[in-house]
Every structure is written in structure tokens, then in C-alpha cells.
Amino acid sequence: MTSPIPAGFKMGGFHCGVKRNPNKEDLSLIVCDEDTVAAGVYTTNLVVAAPVVWDRARTPSDKIRAVMTNSGNANACTGEQGDKDNAEMAGIVADKLGVSADQVLTMSTGIIGHHLPMEKIRTGLDEVFQRLGTDESHFDAAARGIMTTDKGKKVAAVECKINGRPVKIIGMCKGAGMIAPNMATMLSVVLTDAQLTPEQAKTVLADVTNTSFNCITVDGHRSTNDTLLLLASGKAGTGELSGPALEAFRAELEQLCQDLAKQIPADGEGSTHLIEINIEGAANRDDAKRIAKTVADSALVKTAITGGDPNWGRIVSAAGYSGVQFDPMGMELTVNGHLLYREGTPVKFDEKTVSQSIKDNFDTNVTLKFNEGNARFRYWSSDLTVEYVKFNSEYRT
Incomplete structure (x- = not known):
């Protein structure tokens, strides 16, 4: 059986000590083999976390090389120090890849109002780079690394044909409480090997968000950190998508995002239905x-x-x-x-x-x-x- 992981990415997760439980990953890293197209959709809350400000300023783009996430600490309402810590995390990843910090996107989730334990994160990033891979176990570790109160990882994958070429789309998300539209208290990363331009990625992601992640609620409480990222490596050899091919991709992406979105209220804190x-x-x-x-x-x-x-x-x-x-x-x-x-x-x-x-x-x-x-x-x-x-x-x- 072939791996569902799209070509052009490797990933991993590691416990560095942000979370108290040593059996729970709290760092997640996705690395792109080459400069990659990325787009994002973010919280509409006026109070936003440092990583949201960072990512908004850097997407859409065709130069992204990594997404780094920490869980257990939201790095929200942390002032100038929070911005510095976020920039340092991006810089550490960038230095290891030999690229600019502007090519690294960041996400954080957890308790707000606390500064990041940067010494633990520095050590953890050294370790997670040694654990990167391209199979499902590496993807699952990365998916666990973005969780907070979730009962388990939330993942989905689809395989389809676009322009006669096999295309893979795979996604992870987290969220169980503080869930309300535009967006919910959630983080999500979706990876594909289809070829998109930055503007196509931005448009199609915004479109499918309105019928998936913006259609869920647990408690009506909107978060400071909500981030949904789409990365497209172009490694499937589809050529640039347009017309029916682009619409076919949009439909597949919508189905995957709805699958992920439904898993969030299904895991609503204490939910039974x-x-x-x-x-x-x-x-x-x-x-x-x-x-x-x-x-x-x-x-x-x-x-x-x-x-x-x-x-x-x-x-x-x-x-x-x-x-x-x-x-x-x-x-x-x-x-x-x-x-x-x-x-x-x-x-x-x-x-x-x-x-x-x-x-x-x-x-x-x-x-x-x-x-x-x-x-x-x-x-x-x-x-x-x-x-x-x-x-x-x-x-x-």
C-alpha cells in the first residue's frame, strides 16, 4: 500500500516539555523539499496571537519551506516578547534549512498570557529535526504535536486524479473547545502535491473554509490563534490547474476539509452527540x-x-x-x-x-x-x- 503523504514534504513530532505529560508531543514540524506555495485563513478575533500576525504577513507565498507548531502554550497576549519568541522559533528552523525566516510559518496553541519556554523549544527543535520522515507514522506524530484538549489526532486524506495525474491531499487539525465560526479555535494544515499558484491557493482555501471550518460550533467562543494553512508542492505533475481541473481539486479539498471540520465538534469537550x-x-x-x-x-x-x-x-x-x-x-x-x-x-x-x-x-x-x-x-x-x-x-x- 502506498503512503498517503503527498510528495514534497517530510514531517515529525516530539515532546520537548511545553506540555507536562511526557507521552504527549508538543512540537510539530513540516518541512518542504523546495520552495512551496502556501496560503492561509486566520481568526477574525481582534485579539490575535504572535504566530497569526507572523503568518498573515507571509501568506500567500510561493517560497514557504516549513511550518513549525508548538502546543501547550498559545503565545497570545504576550506582547513584544511573544513576537520575539515567535520570530526566534522561525529563525531556528530557517537556519537549519539554510533559508530565510520569512519562509517559515508558525502556529501555537494552548494557554494564553504565558511566555513560551524557549529553552525547551530550542532543544526540542534540535530533536524533532532528527525525527522527520515521509510515512504515516511521521505524519501522525506531527498531528499529535498540535493537539491540546483533543481526545486524539484529527486527520483525513484523499487521493484523486487531476489532469490525468494521481493527486494526494492530506490534512491534520486540532480543536475541541472554544469553537465558533470565522474561524474556530483550531489549527489545521493541509498538504497536497497538486500545482497551484499562490492566488489560486488563497481563493480555493477561502472558498472551502466557508463550507467546512466556518460551519462548526461547540460553544460560540472565537479564539486568538485560529489558523488554517494549505501547502501545495506541485510534485504530482498536474501542471497549473484551471477550469474543470481546478474545480475538481476544489471539490476534493472541500470534502477533506469538511471531514476534518466535523471531527472537531464530534470531539467537543464532553460531547455525546x-x-x-x-x-x-x-x-x-x-x-x-x-x-x-x-x-x-x-x-x-x-x-x-x-x-x-x-x-x-x-x-x-x-x-x-x-x-x-x-x-x-x-x-x-x-x-x-x-x-x-x-x-x-x-x-x-x-x-x-x-x-x-x-x-x-x-x-x-x-x-x-x-x-x-x-x-x-x-x-x-x-x-x-x-x-x-x-x-x-x-x-x-
């Missing part, structure tokens, strides 16, 4: 997204799913206060395929059967249909449990 909210028949895409987001963010909807309660009233009322104008008599609600509400009133259904369908399955499907148009939108959320409250109340203490 992944909730998929489908909106159909809205007047336009913006209306559909607004309704979906409102339902996804509702604490009462989340807790109903936790308890296996087919509480149609919480769902339809959330749609009603979304701020979207629609005819309430044209709204229809199904949960796990069971019709609960139509034409302004609940329909007769077996509450015990519907409740059991929620309790017996990790995935819960909520579909709201309208008669306003043909627009659709899909959103993912986690339920809200006592464990979530307990976990976050004790996170710092």
Missing part, C-alpha cells in the same frame, strides 16, 4: 446559513439532544428568532428522519421512538425545510453536557 443541521428551501444561502447557525448555537437545543429529548419547540423557535424572514406555515422539521412539525403545528409522532433514535446514535440529524427558495446550508454542532461545564470550569485550576 454530533449534531448536523440541514437547512433546505431558504430564500438564499445567507438566510440558510443564519438559520442553521442560530439553531446550532442554541444551548437549549444542545441540551435537548444531550437528553435525547425531541423538543421540536426549541428548534423551530430558534429558527424563528434567527432574524430571517420566512413564512412559519411553510416550515417543516424532521429529526433523524422523523417528521415532528409541519405547517405551524406539531404532527403526531412516537416520542419514545424519536428519543431512542437520538440516545442510540452519536450522530443526530436535524433538517428544517422552508418554502422560500432553493438555497441549502449545512452546519455541525456538538451537544452541551455537564462534562463540558466541569471540564472548562477546571481548565485553569
Whole structure:
């Protein structure tokens, strides 16, 4: 079986001591064989971490040679020293590769307001360079190195043909709490051997983000460090993509990013259900997204799913206060395929059967249909449990 790792990259992970647990990697490094195209999408929070400022200023680019990530410390709200520490990390990696620091992207995640333990990171970077490789074990180690409260690594891979050539796309992400759109509290790196220009990478990444990572929520809390990077080595020999070939790549990338994105609320801190909210028949895409987001963010909807309660009233009322104008008599609600509400009133259904369908399955499907148009939108959320409250109340203490 061939490796799913795209050509042109090597990677690895190592525990250097940022995290207390010696069995958990806290450094991740991805190295490009040659100058590589890279683009990024970043948090919209006005309070941002040093690595976000650094990466924003350096993407899109066709000169990137590495992505270095530390976990356990976000290097956010750390002032001038945080900027210096971030630049030093990039500089260490650059010196080892014989390139400019501007060709190294950085990411950090973890506790905010604490300076990085640079002595540990310096030593760790020396070690992780000795552990780089091109097989799945190296990729998995790098994926573990970006985790914080995640229960396990979050990865996805696809292989397809573009312009008659086999193309690989593989991605890793992290995130379980402080998750809300634009973007979530997440880090993600996606690698491909397709050939893209910097502007193509920027455009296609922004496009697929809007139907993947910007369609998830756990708690509505937006982070200071959110970063999604796409690196394209061009080693597949596809030639520069355009027209149907570029659209085919975009579709494959979208599928992979949706796979990664769903893994985040599925791992929502203390979550027992992944909730998929489908909106159909809205007047336009913006209306559909607004309704979906409102339902996804509702604490009462989340807790109903936790308890296996087919509480149609919480769902339809959330749609009603979304701020979207629609005819309430044209709204229809199904949960796990069971019709609960139509034409302004609940329909007769077996509450015990519907409740059991929620309790017996990790995935819960909520579909709201309208008669306003043909627009659709899909959103993912986690339920809200006592464990979530307990976990976050004790996170710092």
C-alpha cells in the first residue's frame, strides 16, 4: 500500500516539555523539499496571537519551506516578547534549512498570557529535526504535536486524479473547545502535491473554509490563534490547474476539509452527540446559513439532544428568532428522519421512538425545510453536557 503523504514534504513530532505529560508531543514540524506555495485563513478575533500576525504577513507565498507548531502554550497576549519568541522559533528552523525566516510559518496553541519556554523549544527543535520522515507514522506524530484538549489526532486524506495525474491531499487539525465560526479555535494544515499558484491557493482555501471550518460550533467562543494553512508542492505533475481541473481539486479539498471540520465538534469537550443541521428551501444561502447557525448555537437545543429529548419547540423557535424572514406555515422539521412539525403545528409522532433514535446514535440529524427558495446550508454542532461545564470550569485550576 502506498503512503498517503503527498510528495514534497517530510514531517515529525516530539515532546520537548511545553506540555507536562511526557507521552504527549508538543512540537510539530513540516518541512518542504523546495520552495512551496502556501496560503492561509486566520481568526477574525481582534485579539490575535504572535504566530497569526507572523503568518498573515507571509501568506500567500510561493517560497514557504516549513511550518513549525508548538502546543501547550498559545503565545497570545504576550506582547513584544511573544513576537520575539515567535520570530526566534522561525529563525531556528530557517537556519537549519539554510533559508530565510520569512519562509517559515508558525502556529501555537494552548494557554494564553504565558511566555513560551524557549529553552525547551530550542532543544526540542534540535530533536524533532532528527525525527522527520515521509510515512504515516511521521505524519501522525506531527498531528499529535498540535493537539491540546483533543481526545486524539484529527486527520483525513484523499487521493484523486487531476489532469490525468494521481493527486494526494492530506490534512491534520486540532480543536475541541472554544469553537465558533470565522474561524474556530483550531489549527489545521493541509498538504497536497497538486500545482497551484499562490492566488489560486488563497481563493480555493477561502472558498472551502466557508463550507467546512466556518460551519462548526461547540460553544460560540472565537479564539486568538485560529489558523488554517494549505501547502501545495506541485510534485504530482498536474501542471497549473484551471477550469474543470481546478474545480475538481476544489471539490476534493472541500470534502477533506469538511471531514476534518466535523471531527472537531464530534470531539467537543464532553460531547455525546454530533449534531448536523440541514437547512433546505431558504430564500438564499445567507438566510440558510443564519438559520442553521442560530439553531446550532442554541444551548437549549444542545441540551435537548444531550437528553435525547425531541423538543421540536426549541428548534423551530430558534429558527424563528434567527432574524430571517420566512413564512412559519411553510416550515417543516424532521429529526433523524422523523417528521415532528409541519405547517405551524406539531404532527403526531412516537416520542419514545424519536428519543431512542437520538440516545442510540452519536450522530443526530436535524433538517428544517422552508418554502422560500432553493438555497441549502449545512452546519455541525456538538451537544452541551455537564462534562463540558466541569471540564472548562477546571481548565485553569
